[in-house]
Amino acid sequence: xxxxxxxxxxxxxxxxxxxxxxxxxxxxxxxxxxxxxxxxxxxxxxxxxxxxxxxxxxxxxxxxxxxxxxxxxxxxxxxxxxxxxxxxxxxxxxxxxxxxxxxxxxxxxxxxxxxxxxxxxxxxxxxxxxxxxxxxxxxxxxxxxxxxxxxxxxxxxxxxxxxxxxxxxxxxxxxxxxxxxxxxxxxxxxxxxxxxxxxxxxxxxxxxxxxxxxxxxxxxxxxxxxxxxxxxxxxxxxxxxxxxxxxxxxxxxxxxxxxxxxxxxxxxxxxxxxxxxxxxxxxxxxxxxxxxxxxxxxxxxxxxxxxxxxxxxxxxxxxxxxxxxxxxxxxxxxxxxxxxxxxxxxxxxxxxxxxxxxxxxxxxxxxxxxxxxxxxxxxxxxxxxxxxxx
Numbered sequence: 001x002x003x004x005x006x007x008x009x010x011x012x013x014x015x016x017x018x019x020x021x022x023x024x025x026x027x028x029x030x031x032x033x034x035x036x037x038x039x040x041x042x043x044x045x046x047x048x049x050x051x052x053x054x055x056x057x058x059x060x061x062x063x064x065x066x067x068x069x070x071x072x073x074x075x076x077x078x079x080x081x082x083x084x085x086x087x088x089x090x091x092x093x094x095x096x097x098x099x100x101x102x103x104x105x106x107x108x109x110x111x112x113x114x115x116x117x118x119x120x121x122x123x124x125x126x127x128x129x130x131x132x133x134x135x136x137x138x139x140x141x142x143x144x145x146x147x148x149x150x151x152x153x154x155x156x157x158x159x160x161x162x163x164x165x166x167x168x169x170x171x172x173x174x175x176x177x178x179x180x181x182x183x184x185x186x187x188x189x190x191x192x193x194x195x196x197x198x199x200x201x202x203x204x205x206x207x208x209x210x211x212x213x214x215x216x217x218x219x220x221x222x223x224x225x226x227x228x229x230x231x232x233x234x235x236x237x238x239x240x241x242x243x244x245x246x247x248x249x250x251x252x253x254x255x256x257x258x259x260x261x262x263x264x265x266x267x268x269x270x271x272x273x274x275x276x277x278x279x280x281x282x283x284x285x286x287x288x289x290x291x292x293x294x295x296x297x298x299x300x301x302x303x304x305x306x307x308x309x310x311x312x313x314x315x316x317x318x319x320x321x322x323x324x325x326x327x328x329x330x331x332x333x334x335x336x337x338x339x340x341x342x343x344x345x346x347x348x349x350x351x352x353x354x355x356x357x358x359x360x361x362x363x364x365x366x367x368x369x370x371x372x373x374x375x376x377x378x379x380x381x382x383x384x385x386x387x388x389x390x
Contacts (some may be wrong), residue, residue: 012046012291013298013374021045026246031352037381038352040342042179044243044326044372046295050135051287052242052280059279068275073097074251076285078237083289084212087225094254096265099272101209101250102128104235106136107269108252109171111261112203112233113138118163118170122151123360124329126179129207130360133173144361147319149181149329153192160200170198174206176223177213180359181329182322182367184214187221194228204232209250210259210325212241212292218301218323224255231257238281240325241295243372249277295372299326302371302378309379313386326372332356333365335389342367349388351381 019203022029028043048056059065074095079088079221098104109119115137121129123142133140143159146152156172174193177184185193197204206223214220224232237250250273254262284292303321306328318331330353331343342355345367356366371378 004275007359011294011298013044013295013302013372016045016049016374018374018377034344036346036350036352037377037384038371039373039377039381040352040354040368042240042370042372043245044370045083045374045377046243046296048101049242049284049288049291051291051379052244052283055279055283056247056276059276064275064279066275067271068097068249068273068278069270071095071277072247073282073285074253076282077238077251077253080212080285080289081222085220085222087222089225089283090253091256094256094259094262096252096262097270097273097278098235098250098252098265099269100239100248101207101235101237102132103272104250104252104272105173105205106132107265108134108140108205108233108235109136109173111264112205112258113169114244117168118166120156120159120163120170120172121360122175122178124180124356124363124366125175125360126207127354127358127360129173129175138171140328142361145178145181145183148357149178149183151185151189153196155191157196157200160196160202160269164200170200170202172202174204174223176206176208177210177220177322177324179210179325180327180354180363180366182327183228184218184220184323187226190221190223191226191228194223194232196228197232198228204229206232206234208234208236209240211236212238213296213299213326214324215303215322216296220324224253229311230255233258233262238284238288241292242281242284244277244280244284247274247277247280249273249281260377261283299371302375303328303374305375305378306369306371306382309382313382314389326370328371329370330369331365332367332369337365337389339364341365345385345388349386351384351388
């Protein structure tokens with residue numbers, strides 16, 4: 001990671017005070033009592049990007065609040081992918097709008113698997129993977145990451161072999177970049193995934209919602225851009241990078257050999273996204289690049305800040321700054337706080353973090369911390385965490 005400090009006077013992470021944030025009514029700020037600092041759920045403490053706010057204001061002024069239609073979102077995503085990732089392979093004709101990424105994942109599972117089929121995940125992994133896959137009447141099978149948080153090809157191959165032997169139509173639900181670890185998968189790693197999936201007849205569905213959020217000097221690699229991934233399906237969205245979770249919309253993207261699968265998506269699914277959400281996401285991808293760059297610079301600063309704060313106040317916590325996402329995966333096992341340190345930090349320190357065990361195998365003794373906040377709030381949160389174990 002680039003360690004050169006960057007001055008970001010317009011950094012959105014510096015714009016809102018704690019009192020302003022406490023006026024919000026979303027999940028992050030209303031789940032816990034007022035005395036708790038919430039650094040858990042994936043919401044950013046930022047004002048709305050000006051191009052997004054302008055697009056929404058214009059739509060409301062026109063009364064443009066009907067049903068979504070068209071390919072503007074996919075076109076904006078394709079332009080962003082070419083500019084940011086050097087990927088020109090996002091074919092708008094092989095896309096569909098879906099309500100959000102997780103609902104899109106469920107719809108993709110319906111297209112390429114059946115009830116009772118296995119869905120392989122790399123634990124520890126985003127908690128809703130377990131919930132949504134189970135509710136879709138599929139069976140989660142874990143292929144744990146390495147201790148360093150990377151995909152283990154040997155473990156993945158053994159798991160693919162096992163689920164293929166079990167029959168049905170197995171799927172690999174890839175989280176890229178990975179949540180909660182922030183791991184940015186390399187092109188070589190993703191190509192290996194595609195090769196193994198081909199060899200064992202496993203279909204790949206990629207959740208790439210955090211794709212725009214990378215550290216300085218890093219570049220996201222779309223799964224569908226690597227050799228062998230032609231029958232893959234991907235879900236992408238502007239929601240995480242521009243803090244648009246309340247404006248529901250995402251794009252499903254099919255590889256060249258998966259277009260026929262995506263074409264079977266029921267038409268009513270495309271009625272699920274919010275029309276205002278589609279407008280907002282499109283504006284973010286087309287015109288929100290400068291705003292995003294300011295946020296990315298602020299996140300780099302916060303990663304460095306968290307490293308210093310932990311070294312000073314909680315040296316027993318292991319933390320490796322991630323190359324992607326705005327999440328920090330903290331190994332607290334040396335603190336002897338049990339399997340769920342988040343409970344201790346909440347009760348004794350009044351800091352809300354995401355509970356490690358909820359992310360599956362490999363999560364015990366860990367917490368996930370949301371870095372997308374002001375340096376002042378981050379500093380106070382670590383101070384409180386230290387007081388909880390002192």
